[in-house]
Structures are given as C-alpha cells and as structure tokens.
Amino acid sequence: MARATIFDVAELAGVSIKTVSRVVNREPNVRASTRERVEKAVAELSYRPDQSARNLASHRSHLIGLVYDDPAAYELPSAGYVISMQQGVLSACRSGLAELLIHPCNYRQKDVGAQLKSLIAETRPAGIIVAAPLSNMPKIVRAIEETGTPIVRISTGSKSGKQYSVATNDRDVCAEMTCYLASLGHKRIAFITGDPNHKAVAQRFTGYQDGLEQSGLKFSDRLVVAGDNSFGSGEACGEELLKRKNPPTAIFAANDDMAAGVVRVADRLGIEVPAQLSVAGFDDTALARQLYPSLTTIRQPLEEMAERAATMLLQGKCEDADADAKGTEIVPATIQIRESTGPAPG
Amino acid sequence: MARATIFDVAELAGVSIKTVSRVVNREPNVRASTRERVEKAVAELSYRPDQSARNLASHRSHLIGLVYDDPAAYELPSAGYVISMQQGVLSACRSGLAELLIHPCNYRQKDVGAQLKSLIAETRPAGIIVAAPLSNMPKIVRAIEETGTPIVRISTGSKSGKQYSVATNDRDVCAEMTCYLASLGHKRIAFITGDPNHKAVAQRFTGYQDGLEQSGLKFSDRLVVAGDNSFGSGEACGEELLKRKNPPTAIFAANDDMAAGVVRVADRLGIEVPAQLSVAGFDDTALARQLYPSLTTIRQPLEEMAERAATMLLQGKCEDADADAKGTEIVPATIQIRESTGPAPG
DNA sequence: CTGAAAATTGACAGCGCTGTCGTAATGCGA
DNA sequence: TCGCATTACGACAGCGCTGTCAATTTTCAG
Incomplete structure (x- = not known):
C-alpha cells in the first residue's frame, strides 16, 4: 500500500505525468475530458502530491512564515496575541492548502537579520507575515525584503505607505469610544497615555482628541496623564486624577492593564464604578473580562488581521513589486461594552 | 548572490558532496580536520541545506508536529502553556535542523482523528508531540499511532506505561512543597483539592500526603477540602478553613487560581499573608506573580518537557516499536518561593 | 479543402539532497 | 615490515515533482 505517485496516476489515466501535474495545479490548457479522467484517477488512488x-x-514552498516578537522576553501577556494570530493564519492556511511555520524572534539580538535570512533560505516560504512591533523595525523588514520573499506586515495602528500590510483603525475606534463616553453624558473624560515609543498607542491618543472634538467637548491638557502601559502606572495616574477637587467622571486608558489599575484605585478610594466613574480600556485582554466590574474596552481583530494577511500571501497578491499595487488593508477594531462604563453621575 | 548549494560547499572545502552531507547531518566517520574544513566552508557561504x-x-520530513487542544475553546489562560511548549519544541528544533508545525485541534469535534490523519498524510512529519490533555485521549493517540508516525506524549502528572512520554514529578514536588511548609514551622497545613477528573491534580494530593508523612505530621481529613480548580472555589474553601476555631496556618492549593482565591478571602477576613497565613499554589501562572503578595507556587517545566519530547523524536529514539524500550522521561517541577509563604505565626 | 495559428499534450532535464556501495586511506598486531 | 580490519571518503543513482520546449492535434479563416 505504498503511496501513489504522479506516475501511477498518469498511467491509470493514460496521460503523461505533465498532464497530471497540470490538472493537480489547476493550470489551463487541459481538455475537459482529459481533466476529468485524471481527476478520477487521482481520486481512485487517493493521490496527494508530495510537498x-x-x-x-x-x-517555492507552500509554507507561510509568521514572525513575531519572542514573547518569553515579554512575560506572557502577549501570549494571547500570539495565539490569536496563529489561529488566524492557520484558518487561512486550511482553506489554502498551506502550512504555518512560526518563528518567534528576539529583535534585541544582534543577528536577528541573519537568523531570519537563514530560516528563509532553508524553508523558502511562500511569504512572511511580520507582526507588530517587529513590523515597524527596518532591521527586520529589510532582512526579509532582501531575500525577495513576499511580506505582509501586521501593524496595529498605523497606516504605512508602500507596503502590503494590514492594520486596524486604532485612531477611529478611539474616537468612537470617546464619543460613546460623551454620549453617556460625561463632560470630563480623562485619558491615560501609554508608552510613547509604541506607535499604535500614540494613535489612540489622537483618536481620543478626535472624539472629543466630534462630541463638541474641548480638549484639556489637564485631563491627560502619562502612563507607561503598566498596571502600576494605571493606579498612579488614576489616583492623581481622582484625588483632584474636580475629578473626571470617565477615564479612558490606552490599554487594559492601566484601566485595571484605575479600577483598583477607584475601589480603594471608595469610588464606585460605573456609578460614579466610568473606565474604559483597550486590547480586550483576558483581564478585561475577569475584572469586577468587567471592563468596557476595544477588541483588536488580531485573528482576522492575521487571516487577511495570510490570504493576501496565499493569493499571490504580494509578489507584485509594483509599488502602486501595494497598500494597507484595514480591519476595524470593535468596542466591547461591559460593566465598567455607565451614565455620568448626576 | 544565488544561494549556496551543497556543491558549492564541497568545492570550497575540497571534498565530495557526500562528505558535506555527513558533516551537516552530524554523521560519524568524518575526520576531525575534514569536518572543520567543511564547517568553515559552510560558514563562509552561509550554506543552509534545502529542506x-x-x-x-x-x-522523511524534518517537521515536528505539535498537537494541542485548541485554546480558543478554553479562553486563553492556556495561551501561556501553549507558547511555552512551542518555545521548547522550537529550541530543540533549532539544534536539530528541524521545523515545527503547530496543530491546535478541538477534540470535541467528531472528525479530529480524520483531520489528524490527513495532516500527517500530507506533511509526513518525523514525529508528533501530543500535549495534555489530548495526550490522555485514546481517540487522538490512536489516530496518530495508526499512521505509524512516532509519537511522544506530554502528560503533566502521570507516568504512563508502554509509551514514549515525558512527564513531571507532580507528586514528588508536592511532597517537597509540603515539607517546605512544615520546615517553616507549620503544623496545620491544609490542602485544597481540584477537579478529581484531572489525573495530575489527584497526584498532587497524594504528594501532599507524602510530604506530611516525611515531615512527621499526621494527615487529617479535616484539613482537606474539595475545590474545582476555580478561583471561586478557592475563596469558598479558604473561607471554610479560615473560619474554623483552630484554622490552618498554611494552605496548599492544587492550583494557582484557587490559591489566589484563598489570598483574596484572607484579605477580606483581615488575615495577613504571610504573617498569619502561608498560601501556596501550583502552576506558576502569570497570576502568581501579579498577585499581592506574590504567590509561592510550583513551576511546571513545560518548556523543558517539550524540548525533551522534541529531542527524543529528533534523535529517532521513538521509531522503536519495541515496547520495552518505551518509557517515561521525568522532568522535575520546581518550587518558586515568593511572598505568600513565611514562618508559622507564634 | 488548405495552411497557419491556437490549443493540447508529452519527453526530458533538472531541483538539491541522501542512500548505497565501492574504493582509498589509516591503524595496528605480529 | 606485512596483512587485515577499520575508518574515511567519493561516485552516482535516484526521490517525485515542475519548467521548458518541442511535437501533435484541433480549430478555423479564406
């Protein structure tokens, strides 16, 4: 019961192996009747071409490489991100007869570029998907580009020019969230910014400003405090905001960890959420659901983004070096309304 | 700058391609001086064999399949596990010239077996690693075995007979943790059991009993309460234990979530951790570090286990159908002492 | 009908590596 | 030193498929 080869199929169908190859690869210029005969033989022998x-x-292979920052360095809140992206790519692969090769890599190492190149040399993937934050690092992107492998970047937040990439509308959705808070009657909506090096996080702040404007509220420096993406900074910023004589009635933090910090500090100060204070986050981490009250937040469509990226690669849309054809596909993020937001007090 | 082939290396090193092949594949019967020369040529041309x-x-392919429960179904606390295992397999792959193919799968679906078989048929992996809890499901294991592919099971907790597998010493390490608590002067050490269907969790309880015995403490039914692995059950069990007139001074829970529940309830009851109560968990989840006080717990060496499993496969140790050769490799778990445990009061 | 263009099919040479097996070099006991 | 067992190395035939290009058949305008 040895596995059937292309020769067996050719013989059974009474054609040459090349014709079998054409049928299997859906190439044109095969008479319908011939195609049928070959397909019957393929089925009969349950022939699967040897990859x-x-x-x-x-x-070229039918592998898709997924390159992302090695999460061991980040202490695993990022595990959820990585898994989501893997899922997304995998589901595109399933419908595209491809396989997924994962490649966590640590950009802090000197030779990441060389490592990537050697990975590509060995496996000759059909394309590479680079996830944020790696997707914004020239060192990484250039190494891949130099191999001539098609590349799609997943960059949460920013539209980038002449590359194939998929992104979310961080800015728009943050405006939307801000409008939502305003629509609940909040007049003093504070914002806690995150790590300024993180491009996407900066966009969120801009979106917040947009939202204020759209809601007819005026922006005030005093309502903006700077966090660093950590829970602890959320606590600190929350405390600072809430101890003022005229505290905000809503706080929008640039990520869930900081929002959780705010909720914690509100609890300590005896401020009820959402009755006296509304809190919103960004990321929709597991934490957001486990918290009490559960957190209103924004979900990044990581899985869909990864799936779109893989599909682009699989459809061969990215082989085109023609810069004009390049562009960014936007997959919208969505607001998840939960328990931590409610009507403004009074 | 076309990619170097084995011929280029052979020419540069002044040997035949076969000798290059031998060096690259770490085969024996190559003189040290020759090996060196070839390795130099490999480095110079940055040669990477085409997979x-x-x-x-x-x-045969040099792919290792990693099969695990689809975490989407589990709502991502499992993401950390999955990532750890991927890391482990990857690091074994790097030194073994292999690649990792990940395959999350949902055992609740009827046709998992068929899916696995077709994946194997297409990619012909060198071996499959099956992670818990899938590794304990005959449906899954049998499907893989029927393809004749070498398989290594990662089962946290239980030694299993005639299969290649790698496991941890749940029982021993729980005894060790219990002894550690006893060594801090605790006499009344309570245990919160978990889901009785989870084999590994049962072992933990046995280990606790061992530890008491080793420390010269007598086991008492009264100090054991049954949880269900959830945070909530940890709170409930903790409350029951702590409200007694003669409460335990240390509580060892069969997982971190329940331990966190105990910490929470202690806080509510005004009991100081670790001054008045020591709490220990199991798993070393992210939660354990984030908690205040941070949790003394037991870290499962998931990454090492996966690495061991991959190495077994890569070394071809698992091709042997000879049942006697089969066995379980144990990778020890380690105790992580943090802030939630301390000397017994008084 | 006829010739040329178009559509269809096949012969065959690799792709870059490993397995087999034969030959050359080396080690070693006497 | 010789003879023989080892060890080290190389020549070469594929692995199962795709790309190239030539051969064959079909189509169709004139």
Whole structure:
C-alpha cells in the first residue's frame, strides 16, 4: 500500500505525468475530458502530491512564515496575541492548502537579520507575515525584503505607505469610544497615555482628541496623564486624577492593564464604578473580562488581521513589486461594552 | 548572490558532496580536520541545506508536529502553556535542523482523528508531540499511532506505561512543597483539592500526603477540602478553613487560581499573608506573580518537557516499536518561593 | 479543402539532497 | 615490515515533482 505517485496516476489515466501535474495545479490548457479522467484517477488512488518534491522542483514552498516578537522576553501577556494570530493564519492556511511555520524572534539580538535570512533560505516560504512591533523595525523588514520573499506586515495602528500590510483603525475606534463616553453624558473624560515609543498607542491618543472634538467637548491638557502601559502606572495616574477637587467622571486608558489599575484605585478610594466613574480600556485582554466590574474596552481583530494577511500571501497578491499595487488593508477594531462604563453621575 | 548549494560547499572545502552531507547531518566517520574544513566552508557561504531536497531524498520530513487542544475553546489562560511548549519544541528544533508545525485541534469535534490523519498524510512529519490533555485521549493517540508516525506524549502528572512520554514529578514536588511548609514551622497545613477528573491534580494530593508523612505530621481529613480548580472555589474553601476555631496556618492549593482565591478571602477576613497565613499554589501562572503578595507556587517545566519530547523524536529514539524500550522521561517541577509563604505565626 | 495559428499534450532535464556501495586511506598486531 | 580490519571518503543513482520546449492535434479563416 505504498503511496501513489504522479506516475501511477498518469498511467491509470493514460496521460503523461505533465498532464497530471497540470490538472493537480489547476493550470489551463487541459481538455475537459482529459481533466476529468485524471481527476478520477487521482481520486481512485487517493493521490496527494508530495510537498517536498513540489517545493524542490518549483523553488517555492507552500509554507507561510509568521514572525513575531519572542514573547518569553515579554512575560506572557502577549501570549494571547500570539495565539490569536496563529489561529488566524492557520484558518487561512486550511482553506489554502498551506502550512504555518512560526518563528518567534528576539529583535534585541544582534543577528536577528541573519537568523531570519537563514530560516528563509532553508524553508523558502511562500511569504512572511511580520507582526507588530517587529513590523515597524527596518532591521527586520529589510532582512526579509532582501531575500525577495513576499511580506505582509501586521501593524496595529498605523497606516504605512508602500507596503502590503494590514492594520486596524486604532485612531477611529478611539474616537468612537470617546464619543460613546460623551454620549453617556460625561463632560470630563480623562485619558491615560501609554508608552510613547509604541506607535499604535500614540494613535489612540489622537483618536481620543478626535472624539472629543466630534462630541463638541474641548480638549484639556489637564485631563491627560502619562502612563507607561503598566498596571502600576494605571493606579498612579488614576489616583492623581481622582484625588483632584474636580475629578473626571470617565477615564479612558490606552490599554487594559492601566484601566485595571484605575479600577483598583477607584475601589480603594471608595469610588464606585460605573456609578460614579466610568473606565474604559483597550486590547480586550483576558483581564478585561475577569475584572469586577468587567471592563468596557476595544477588541483588536488580531485573528482576522492575521487571516487577511495570510490570504493576501496565499493569493499571490504580494509578489507584485509594483509599488502602486501595494497598500494597507484595514480591519476595524470593535468596542466591547461591559460593566465598567455607565451614565455620568448626576 | 544565488544561494549556496551543497556543491558549492564541497568545492570550497575540497571534498565530495557526500562528505558535506555527513558533516551537516552530524554523521560519524568524518575526520576531525575534514569536518572543520567543511564547517568553515559552510560558514563562509552561509550554506543552509534545502529542506525540501532533504525531505525528498530521505523520504522523511524534518517537521515536528505539535498537537494541542485548541485554546480558543478554553479562553486563553492556556495561551501561556501553549507558547511555552512551542518555545521548547522550537529550541530543540533549532539544534536539530528541524521545523515545527503547530496543530491546535478541538477534540470535541467528531472528525479530529480524520483531520489528524490527513495532516500527517500530507506533511509526513518525523514525529508528533501530543500535549495534555489530548495526550490522555485514546481517540487522538490512536489516530496518530495508526499512521505509524512516532509519537511522544506530554502528560503533566502521570507516568504512563508502554509509551514514549515525558512527564513531571507532580507528586514528588508536592511532597517537597509540603515539607517546605512544615520546615517553616507549620503544623496545620491544609490542602485544597481540584477537579478529581484531572489525573495530575489527584497526584498532587497524594504528594501532599507524602510530604506530611516525611515531615512527621499526621494527615487529617479535616484539613482537606474539595475545590474545582476555580478561583471561586478557592475563596469558598479558604473561607471554610479560615473560619474554623483552630484554622490552618498554611494552605496548599492544587492550583494557582484557587490559591489566589484563598489570598483574596484572607484579605477580606483581615488575615495577613504571610504573617498569619502561608498560601501556596501550583502552576506558576502569570497570576502568581501579579498577585499581592506574590504567590509561592510550583513551576511546571513545560518548556523543558517539550524540548525533551522534541529531542527524543529528533534523535529517532521513538521509531522503536519495541515496547520495552518505551518509557517515561521525568522532568522535575520546581518550587518558586515568593511572598505568600513565611514562618508559622507564634 | 488548405495552411497557419491556437490549443493540447508529452519527453526530458533538472531541483538539491541522501542512500548505497565501492574504493582509498589509516591503524595496528605480529 | 606485512596483512587485515577499520575508518574515511567519493561516485552516482535516484526521490517525485515542475519548467521548458518541442511535437501533435484541433480549430478555423479564406
């Protein structure tokens, strides 16, 4: 019961192996009747082309590489992100007869570029998906580009020019969240910014400003405090805001960890959420649901983004070096309304 | 700057391609001086063998399949586990010239078996690693075994007979933790059991009993309460234990979530941790570090286990159908002492 | 009908590597 | 030193497929 090869199929169908190859690869210029005969033989022998042989002969594989920051360095809140992206790519792969090769890598190492190149040399992937924050690092992107491998970047937040990439509308959705808070009657909506190096996080702040404007509220420096993405900074910023004589009635933090910090500090100060204070976050981490009260937040469509990226690659849309064809696809983020937000007091 | 092939290396090193092949594959019977020369040439040309060609010629791929429960179904606390295992397999792959193919799968679906078989048929992996809890499901294991693919099971907790598998010493390490608590002067050490269906969790309880005995403490039914692995059950069990007239001075929970529940309830009851009560958990989840006080717990060496499993596969140790050769490799778990445990009061 | 263009099919040479097996070099006891 | 067992190395035939290009058949305008 040895596995059938292309020769067996050819013989059974009474054609040459090349014709079988054409049928299997859905190439044109095969008479319908011939195609049928071959397909019947394929089915009869349950023939599956050997991937290794295909790859070797065609100089390309049906692998998709997913490159992301090595989460061991980040202490695993990022695990959820990574898993989501893997899921997304995998589901695109399933419908595209491809496989996923994961490649966590640590950009802090000197030789990441070389490592990537050697990975690509060995496996000759059909394309590479680079996730944020790596997708914004020239060192990484350039190494991949130099191999001539199609590349799609997943960058949460910013639209980038002449590359294939998929992004979210961080800015728009933050405006939307701000408008939502305003629509609940909040007049003093504070914002806690995050790590200024993180491009996407900066966009969120801009979105907040947009939202204020759209709601007819005026922006005030005093309502903005700077966090660093950590829970602790959320507590500190929350405390600062809430101890004022005229505290905000809503606080929008640039990520869930900081929002959780705010909730914690509100609890300590005896301020009820959401009755006296509304809190909103960003990311929709597991934490957001586990918290009490559960957190109103914004969900990044990581899985869909990854799926779109993989599909772009699989459809061969990214082989085109023509810069004009390049562009960014936007997958919208969505607001998750939960218990931590409510009507403004009074 | 076309990619270097084995011929280029052979020419530069002044040997035949076969010798290069031997060096690259770490085969024996190559003189040290020759090996060196070849390695130099490899480095100089940054030669990387083409996987497709290798696979085609050798009739086996250098892919390792990692099969685990689809975490989407579990709502992502499992993401950390999955990532750890991926890391482990990857690091074994790096030193073994192999690649990792991940395959999350949902055992609740009827056709998991068929899915697995077709994945294996297409990619012909060198071996499959099955992670818990899938590794304990005959449906899954049998489907893989029927393809003749070498399989290594990662089962946290239980030694299993005639299979290749890698496990941890749940029982021993729980005894150790219990002894540690006893050594701090605790006489009344309570235990909160978990989901009785979870084999590994049962072992933990046995280990606790061992530890008491080793420390010369007598086991008492009264100090054991049954949780269900959830935070809530930890709170409930903790409350029951702590409201007694002669409460335990240390509580060892079969997982971190329940331990966190105990910490929470202690806080509510005004009992100081660790001054008045020591709490220990199991799993070393992210929660354990984030909690205040941070939790003394037991870290499962998931990454090392996965690495061991991959190495077994890569070394071809698992091709042997000889049942006697099969066995379980134990990678010890380690105690992480943090802030939630301290000397017994008084 | 006829010739040329278009559509269809096949022969065959690799792709880059490993397995087999034969040959050359080396070690070693006497 | 010789003879023989080892050890080290190389020549070469594929692995199963795709790309190239030539051969064959079909189509169709004139």
